[in-house]
Amino acid sequence: MKRIFFSGLKGGVGNTTLLANLACALVQAGERVTCIDLDSKNELRLHFAHQWDDLCGWSTLENNTLEKVAFADPDGVKFIPHGYKASTLSEKKQLVSFSQNLILDENEWLLFDVPNYANARSLGLKDDDFFIRTVNCDVSCHSIINQRKLMHNNDDEYFLINRFNSAVDIEVEIARLWRQQLPHMLPVFIHQDEVLKEALAFKNVGYNCAPFSVIKDDFQALISWLKLHFSKVAE
Ligand SMILES: Nc1ncnc2c1ncn2[C@@H]1O[C@H](COP(=O)(O)OP(=O)(O)OP(=O)(O)O)[C@@H](O)[C@H]1O
Ligand SMILES: [Mg+2]
Numbered sequence: 001m002k003r004i005f006f007s008g009l010k011g012g013v014g015n016t017t018l019l020a021n022l023a024c025a026l027v028q029a030g031e032r033v034t035c036i037d038l039d040s041k042n043e044l045r046l047h048f049a050h051q052w053d054d055l056c057g058w059s060t061l062e063n064n065t066l067e068k069v070a071f072a073d074p075d076g077v078k079f080i081p082h083g084y085k086a087s088t089l090s091e092k093k094q095l096v097s098f099s100q101n102l103i104l105d106e107n108e109w110l111l112f113d114v115p116n117y118a119n120a121r122s123l124g125l126k127d128d129d130f131f132i133r134t135v136n137c138d139v140s141c142h143s144i145i146n147q148r149k150l151m152h153n154n155d156d157e158y159f160l161i162n163r164f165n166s167a168v169d170i171e172v173e174i175a176r177l178w179r180q181q182l183p184h185m186l187p188v189f190i191h192q193d194e195v196l197k198e199a200l201a202f203k204n205v206g207y208n209c210a211p212f213s214v215i216k217d218d219f220q221a222l223i224s225w226l227k228l229h230f231s232k233v234a235e
Contacts, residue, residue, distance in 0.1 A: 023035050025207050034077075
């Protein structure tokens with residue numbers, strides 16, 4: 001089982017959108033994928049053709065009968081919504097631990113949408129889990145990264161740039177700086193593409209809606225990199 005935890009460095013960097021598109025890209029590449037929403041905002045489901053007025057999810061269950069709130073979208077992405085009730089960090093940690101018993105296929109990908117305030121330690125992650133902080137190439141993220149470096153050691157987190165716009169000089173400069181300074185910066189990134197926004201109006205992901213978009217190549221590159229990473233971890 002390949003478990004990846006996605007969390008934005010700050011709000012609104014496109015973390016949930018990125019995860020949903022990656023899930024779709026993986027399924028179309030022949031992989032089995034389950035997504036679990038750990039964020040009380042309960043937004044991941046919106047990308048997967050879920051009924052918007054269905055507010056059930058793991059947070060609304062009395063016990064861990066997760067099958068009752070497991071859905072599959074038309075592409076075959078399985079997902080477990082958060083549900084409308086707020087959840088504590090310790091409940092999220094419990095679900096992460098429980099998720100190890102959930103999937104039988106050992107090659108399955110498990111993608112978690114994690115709220116900004118959580119980290120690998122607070123969720124009790126294992127060494128072979130992968131924690132990705134989604135960032136935008138802007139001065140605000142640059143400042144937060146530097147503050148965090150001073151405050152605590154986050155060696156267990158990798159950074160992934162989303163919404164990259166190579167026509168903006170400051171973004172190119174910041175990306176170059178991060179590549180030099182941050183050992184855990186992924187060498188692939190996801191471009192800015194309005195189709196990711198528009199797709200949500202169709203309860204879908206941009207990856208499905210724009211066959212010739214540049215983000216198709218971005219997500220394929222991301223998948224190749226992630227597969228390589230997990231194959232190294234398995235050695
Ligand atoms: N690569 C991209 N190109 C263009 N727009 C994008 C891209 N990624 C995300 N967006 C848009 O950015 C907005 C925020 O996305 P999203 O809700 O996924 O962010 P988030 O980091 O999960 O936010 P939150 O912190 O509230 O959970 C949405 O309108 C989404 O369509
Ligand atoms: Mg989100």
